[in-house]
Amino acid sequence: MVSGKENSTTLPLLVGLDIGFGDVKVVFIHSSHLGEMNSFKFPTAVAYARKGVIELDEEAEEYEFEGRRYLVGESTLSSADIFSTRDISFLITYAPLLVYKAFEIIRAKQNENFSEKHVCLGIPLSYFHEKRFELERRVRSFAVNGEFLSFDTAEVRPQSQGILFDFALDEMGNPIVERQGLNLLILDIGFNTVDVLVVVEGRSSGKRSVMFERGGVSKMCEELSQYLQKEYRLNLSEQAVKEILTKQVFKLYGVKKDLSAAIRKMKEHYTDWLVQ
Known part of the structure; x- marks a missing residue:
């Protein structure tokens, strides 16, 4: 839940979110730390919350959103019903749920009220003009778990524009x-x-x-998924494969498998494809 211990201090909060197809990356800043920037991320992973869907984490928190209950983030990775995140409609539909998850983490870290809340999100370049205002509307105000969350301003920018700003400013x-x-x-x-x-x-x-x-890191995930199926007879969700790609190891029946050499080759294949 977003609610927690409250105090009398109210402060403005600035949040930047990159709701990517792989991870939700979050930076936030507020005046109590004199401009200090904080950051974290979690997987862009959503699944229906159903009995028997996950075999672990009995205490995984469920989120009620628009009439259904969901698992969000890390606790979703073991779900057999994890949603594909590759379509822009997924990001538009579930952006409020992912924003809520991010805000929940911020509140847990800060344990403070905020006099104002401002959010800026990124969206892939080609979707910017078509989906910008719909995304702004979706995240400006919404309800999760019966709690209403609204932002004083919600702004959407092309994702790659942030790289330019970071370079030039x-x-x-x-x-x-x-x-x-x-x-x-x-x-x-x-x-x-x-x-x-x-x-x-x-x-x-x-x-x-x-x-x-479909030209991003998911291309390596496809190759890695085929490798896991061939070598270990594993059929994993795309998000689970991404976690293996990042860590380069996984456990099979309690035995750690090192995939760093195979993944290095996959990175070479991807780089060759990207720069050709």
Whole structure:
């Protein structure tokens, strides 16, 4: 639940979320820590909460949202019914649920009230103009577990734009003089998509920029999934395969299997494909 121990202090909260097809990445900042930025992430994993769906974590928290109950995040990875996250409709539909999960973690970390709440989200480049306002509307105000959560402002930006800002601006948001007015090619390699942002004389060019759908890290997950099926007869969800890709090890009947050599080859295959 979002609710927790309250105190009399009320502070503004700024939250940035990248609800990716693989992970939800979160940064937040508020005035009590004089501008200190905090960050965390959790898997973009959602499944129906049903008896027998997961074999572990009997205390996994369930979330009621729009008439159904769900598991969200880490506790979902063992579910046989984990949803595919590759479609933009998944992100639009379940964005409020994932935002709620993120806000729940923030409240647990800060244990404070907030006088104002502002959120900024990223969306893949090619979906920006079509889905921007729908996503803003979905996350501006909603209810989970019977609790109403609303933000004073909700803003959506193209995901790859954040890389440009990070390159061109310092930590205080001021321009870095020698990085202004440059011609740049920015690759934002996500789980499902690769956004290619073209910057001409310091300004992003929508006409020249493109997105490769299903060209992200999920391509390596597909190869790894085939490898696991062939070598170990394992048929795992895409999110579970992603966790193995990240950690490069997994346990089979209690025995740790090191996949670092095989995954290194998969990374080489992916890099060759991406730069060709």
